[in-house]
Amino acid sequence: MNIVLLGPPGAGKGTQSKRLAERLGVPHISTGDLLRKNVTDGTELGREAKSYMDKGLLVPDDLVTRMLTNRFEQKDVRKGFILDGYPRNTAQAATLDGILSGPGLSIDMAVYLDTCEEVIVQRLSGRLVCSKCGANYHAVNMPPKKTMICDSCSAPLYQRADDKEETIRRRLEVYNKESAPVIDYYAEKGILSRLAADGEALAVLDKIIDLVRKNDDSVKVKK
């Protein structure tokens, strides 16, 4: 299945996408992760994107679209994928349909993770990310077993540069203005599911998996 997870910063898109992708045995494609990798690797794209990301603004569509088009040229997406962080405006939603139509693909399901602002700020201000494998933790909600060390690969954890309170507020403004209309784009196509995502992460994942099964009861979900 080809699934897009939608929602404001901190809704849990990255957390849920990673887990859902593992359970369905498909790749997780995150434009935020791809951009941060370009920044870390010091690519031209990463250098251009960094100034926007640090301010909490959207990176220009052409840069992100070029990066995503390259990702969708890889064969692993043919078995299904979980897309997170794209589309972020209605122009990107239309572009995505175009990118996918090349190899004869389309989005089967969009899941909107509904979360309140108080929860978002609490989640983002405590988020910790693994510097090697990208696993997500939270200082209070989901702490690592050893302080600031990744449970999976033992690499150090760090706080994202855009997780400062002022930048979080800016990202929320940008989301409300530019990204929220994407929800209507998928509602109009009749493929949108909404779910309350303020609860505990495993409970949210179970709800997403229920939705996936309702959508396609032949889909195989790993334990």
Ligand code: AP5
């Ligand atoms: P991106 O990386 O996509 O960030 P975002 O959309 O702002 O979303 P986040 O990663 O902050 O939140 P999330 O919903 O994934 O939450 P998470 O699961 O981590 O983009 C970053 C920047 O890149 C953008 O600002 C923009 O500049 C640029 N960019 C990216 N895509 C772009 C595009 N298409 N076009 C243009 N620019 C683009 O969870 C957050 C925290 O909460 C974690 O600590 C987690 O452990 C915790 N948590 C999660 N779920 C729960 C739960 N249920 N209970 C308790 N804690 C939880």
